[in-house]
Amino acid sequence: MIQLLSADGTRTPHEEFDEVLEAGGLATPERLRGYYRDMVMIRAADLEATSLQRQGQLGLWASALGQEAAQIGAGHAARTQDYLVPTYREHGIAWARGIEPWRLLEMFRGISHGGWDPHELRTHPYMIVLGAQAPHAVGYGMGLQRDGAVGTGDLERDTAVLALFGDGASSEGEVAESFTFAASFEAPVVFYSQNNQWAISVPTSVQTRVPLAQRSRGWGIPSVRVDGNDVLAVLGAVRSGLDSARAGEGPRFIESLTYRMAAHTTSDDASRYRPGSEEEEWAEKDPILRLRRHLAGLDEIDEAYVATCEEEAHDLAMQLHHHIHGMKDPDPMIVFDNVYSEPHPIVDAEREAYVQYLSQFEDEEAGR
């Protein structure tokens, strides 16, 4: 497992990744402070979302607690033109792509199935059906190949795709088929799996007997396993993978070893299947604490900066709180919107009939 930052913040050099980080200016003290701030912000948003769920404001929340480095690192490793293909727990990826957290909450509140324009933000919609997004990522990459957007040598233009999925989802047939297509067509795709050790109650050992990273090698897809709680290792691996993919060197696979600190979702009770001691053990490897220790060791962070981040995080949580509490329920007529891009007589007739049906109640109200 590749690690650049140990749990106590000690920095270990890594030839390939250091070169990549250096070249991209990704590990300057200013950048590091930025990642720290990002992680603090999304953690606060995440905790607020959990409490909004408890208040009945969200139907469900899938916390990404503990996976901040695995997501913030990967999100910032992507270049602006890259296309990111997330699951449903990718709140740090969304943050790094500039997707406002309330847009994620829309989905968990149950007012939309997808909160952003995938083309505009170059980020695929969240995906709940496990593994279903992986072939989309490969197909997007195949499109890039046909558009001449791969392998021209222009780092600011050549494009690659980051396909995310969990350790559990790695067992789905569509992920295996995606490996086959990507390898066969040398598609510019980096498969990135956050192995957070659990698929609801099922440990990763049920999905794979060998380190997950080895999975792709039978396809001839080179792979690495990195410490997913180490933002620098993640940045190095993902940037290196995406740059090689954009250069036309075909797919890669990265296993990012991390830990799901919270229950699977707000509907889940993790104490039924895992010991609390495991959570305590992983709290020691916390990604945010680790980066802060590293910055402190470099003498690049002070109390004032930490305090400002915390204040901003608190403000973000408050904003979310007010935004969500102030959200109106959607007009039920949206049920009929966007089923097709062109008129469809059956949908139109059903919409019309529903309007008629509703108008009876208005008449009744008016008659009273």
Next chain:
Amino acid sequence: MSIVQLPIAKAITAGLRDAMRADEHVLIMGEDVGVLGGVFRVTDGLHAEFGSQRVVDTPLAEAGIVGTAVGLAFRGYRPVVEIQFDGFVFPAYNQITTQVAKMHYRTGGRVRMPLVIRIPHGGGIGAVEHHSESPEALFAHTAGLRILAPSTAHDAYWMTRQAIETDDPVIMLEPKRRYWMKGDVDTDHRPELSPWQAAVVRPGTDLTLLAWGPSVPLALEAAASAAQEDVSVEVIDARSLSPIDVPTIADSVRRTGRLLIVHEAPVLGGLGGEIAARITEECFYHLEAPVLRVGGFHTPYPPARTEHAYLPDLDRVMDGVDRLLAH
């Protein structure tokens, strides 16, 4: 005491437990069915009692779950497979439709497929996308599959047992939003009514209201509400969706002259259409009005905060009743 009060979820647990005690070839397979006891806790306690050889937390792959269950059935096992939510059955759709459904037919009856595929189904729980689907028509359209849709705890217990005992593959559609609805379960006396038959759950004379699974309590509520306006509604719980018990429904319609079918699934291409056609064929001269359907729209299942518009509710069912009686 042979009669116990159980929520539907726990009646299914009891059915599974008793079936596993009675026949060591019964196995449970699925995602999170072991130590966790399933996300709805339907398999709660079974792993502790029967161990990991018989209650199997599988890798996360539905095609693999159903496909390996087919292989186990070839070896004489009777796998009970849990699909975590209705929307996640589709990776297994190939195995279910091309393999499970057809194996008996294509082996000239030499190989039986005593598989049970349990699917929590339907909406109304405020869930995120893909957790509220009603795919019964897709399976009912596939010859070789049987489908049961219990609406009470008693049926849930016995249908679980009978589905496991049946040598044909059975899809059990469990009414997830009614999992915690309680009812009396008599675990000692096998019901006289076959699981493949419909039941008249409230007699009436003016109109027949047919429903299944999660919609049955709604149909009963509608009948009670109609009774206040002196309209006598006969409610039928279809119970089995493949086969559909047409004779019981036709019998009722010949008496009432009117049929309203309620289901959560989209009306377009839904099972209500098939039933309407058959009833029209069989009872044409008894019908006072066209058969009407109340159900989901020709749209994807919408976001949770609009699902009240999509799902049939008391008002929409009563509107259907009014429209039928207007003829």
